[in-house]
Structure formats: structure tokens, C-alpha cells
Amino acid sequence: MTINRDISAEQRAREEDLVQRVLRSFDTCEDARLGEIMRSLVTHLHTFVREVRLTEAEWTEAIEFLTAVGHITDDKRQEFILLSDVLGASMQTITINNEAYGDATEATVFGPFFVEGSPRIDNGGDLSFGAEGRPCWVEGTVRDTDGKPVPGARIEVWEADDDGFYDVQYDDDRTAARAHLFTDEDGGYRFWAITPTPYPIPHDGPVGKMLQAVGRSPMRASHLHFMVTAPGARRLVTHIFVRGDELLHSDTVFGVKDSLVKDFVQRLAGTPTPDGRPVDRDWTRVKFDMVLAPEEAS
Numbered sequence: 001m002t003i004n005r006d007i008s009a010e011q012r013a014r015e016e017d018l019v020q021r022v023l024r025s026f027d028t029c030e031d032a033r034l035g036e037i038m039r040s041l042v043t044h045l046h047t048f049v050r051e052v053r054l055t056e057a058e059w060t061e062a063i064e065f066l067t068a069v070g071h072i073t074d075d076k077r078q079e080f081i082l083l084s085d086v087l088g089a090s091m092q093t094i095t096i097n098n099e100a101y102g103d104a105t106e107a108t109v110f111g112p113f114f115v116e117g118s119p120r121i122d123n124g125g126d127l128s129f130g131a132e133g134r135p136c137w138v139e140g141t142v143r144d145t146d147g148k149p150v151p152g153a154r155i156e157v158w159e160a161d162d163d164g165f166y167d168v169q170y171d172d173d174r175t176a177a178r179a180h181l182f183t184d185e186d187g188g189y190r191f192w193a194i195t196p197t198p199y200p201i202p203h204d205g206p207v208g209k210m211l212q213a214v215g216r217s218p219m220r221a222s223h224l225h226f227m228v229t230a231p232g233a234r235r236l237v238t239h240i241f242v243r244g245d246e247l248l249h250s251d252t253v254f255g256v257k258d259s260l261v262k263d264f265v266q267r268l269a270g271t272p273t274p275d276g277r278p279v280d281r282d283w284t285r286v287k288f289d290m291v292l293a294p295e296e297a298s
């Protein structure tokens with residue numbers, strides 16, 4: 001540990017004695033894992049407090065901040081998750097729990113806008129359900145790490161509309177820009193969606209204030225959410241991102257992985273579409289082949 005200020009041997013001994021006393025207080029913990037987590041948490045917390053020589057006023061401010069995070073949280077808004085997201089803690093937990101396995105597709109943040117019970121569409125269907133945006137043809141395959149197609153994999157897709165809003169943020173109960181579908185016998189899938197555009201995370205609360213105080217933007221890079229499940233496979237929660245998006249290097253929740261950045265190829269209005277559907281405005285198309293790790297992969 002680096003303590004930035006010069007402190008006397010007596011002062012150092014007092015601080016270290018306190019750390020040891022707190023650590024020993026967990027000796028009675030019968031749950032070995034809980035004990036491990038609490039000891040590590042206390043060690044890092046005390047290191048932090050000592051390293052920055054936290055003032056009592058700063059500690060009070062931190063408590064007030066966490067209190068505000070709690071107050072704005074309800075069954076629709078989870079500010080603690082948002083805090084974890086912007087500190088990279090969500091992404092680090094995901095990275096640890098979706099260990100690299102062969103060529104399995106990388107996972108990224110889940111986000112707060114998934115809802116159970118999305119409508120089912122057929123392969124080739126349209127999940128926009130009237131959400132505003134430039135049409136986008138999405139296609140690809142789902143395979144296992146041996147390269148075998150995974151038929152019948154369930155693919156959930158959700159995204160924001162052109163104004164940066166998910167349907168759950170609308171004033172009415174409309175469902176839009178979300179659906180699920182299943183891969184065909186060859187592990188293939190295809191659907192119409194809308195071309196993703198950038199949007200800010202909810203930033204009208206304490207997390208938004210914190211971002212502003214440190215000079216950070218609340219913007220997420222443009223993305224399309226996927227969640228893929230299949231028997232015997234590790235659940236994959238991921239996104240695809242738009243190559244060329246200037247926010248790729250500053251995504252506020254650190255969700256971008258190079259392997260998930262895809263070419264959204266621009267097509268002019270009237271260009272023949274893959275399924276023959278007439279589209280009278282500019283549209284895009286993207287290919288996303290996914291690889292699922294086996295369930296036993298950590």
C-alpha cells in the first residue's frame with residue numbers, strides 16, 4: 001500500500017492495528033466464502049481510506065451520495081446498478097464470470113432495459129413494432145465452440161429507438177424494438193430491426209451528477225442487445241456495436257469489446273433487400289455470428 005503523506009511510526013501502527021482488529025472480527029464467521037469476501041473488502045476499503053487520507057467531510061459526502069443513490073432507486077430505477085456500471089464493476093464481474101473459452105463470443109453488460117415476455121417473431125420477422133429508426137437487416141448463425149450449429153437457440157433482442165428511448169421508457173405500455181426468435185435447423189437467424197444510435201444512460205440522478213463532476217459523458221456507444229440461451233450452453237448476454245461510432249472509445253459503462261464491433265453496411269433506399277421486402281428509405285445490414293461456450297465453462 002502507498003500512503004502518500006509522511007506519517008509517524010506511531011500513527012502508522014495505530015492505523016494498522018485498527019485494520020487487524022476489524023479483520024479479526026470476522027474470525028467467528030462460519031460461512032467461509034462470506035468471511036473471505038468481508039476480509040478482502042475491509043482490507044481494500046481501509047487501504048483506500050488511508051491512501052487518499054480521506055477527510056471526515058469527504059466521508060460524510062460519500063455517505064450522502066450513497067443515500068441519494070438509495071432514495072432514487074425503486075422497482076423501475078436501479079441507481080446502484082448504474083453506479084456499478086459507470087465504475088466498471090458490472091463489466092469486471094461479467095468478464096470474470098464469462099471466462100474466455102475457445103472462440104466463444106464475448107459477453108457485455110446486461111443493462112436495465114431487458115424485460116421478460118417479449119413478443120416472438122419468426123425468422124425474417126421485424127422487431128421494431130413501429131419504433132422509429134432506420135431499418136437494419138441482422139443475420140448470422142449460432143454455433144458451439146466445436147463449430148457445430150445450434151438449432152433452436154433462443155435469441156432475445158432489444159434496443160433503443162432513434163430518439164434513444166427503450167419502450168419501457170415510453171409513457172404508454174407499448175412494446176417496441178424488442179422480440180425473441182429461435183435459430184433454424186442450421187443455427188441461422190435473421191430479422192429486421194432498427195439501426196442502433198447512441199443514447200445517454202439515465203443521468204438525472206446522483207450517478208449523472210457524479211459523471212458531471214468528474215467531466216465524464218453519460219453516453220453509451222450505439223448498440224443492439226442480445227441474450228442467447230440453448231440447452232447445454234452458457235447463457236450469452238452481449239451487444240453488437242457500430243464500427244465508426246465515435247463513442248466506441250468512451251462508452252460510459254465500458255461495455256465495448258473489439259470483437260463485438262461490426263460493420264453496419266449502408267444501403268440506399270430502393271436497393272433490393274435480402275428478403276425482397278420493399279424499403280423506401282436508406283437501410284443497413286449487419287452480420288453477427290455467435291459462438292456459445294458449453295455450460296460447464298465458468
Ligand code: BEZ
Pocket residue numbers: 082085109110111112113201202220253
Ligand atoms: C443499456 O445498454 O441499455 C445500459 C447499460 C448500462 C447502464 C444503462 C443502460
Ligand code: FE
Pocket residue numbers: 111113159160223225
Ligand atoms: Fe442499451
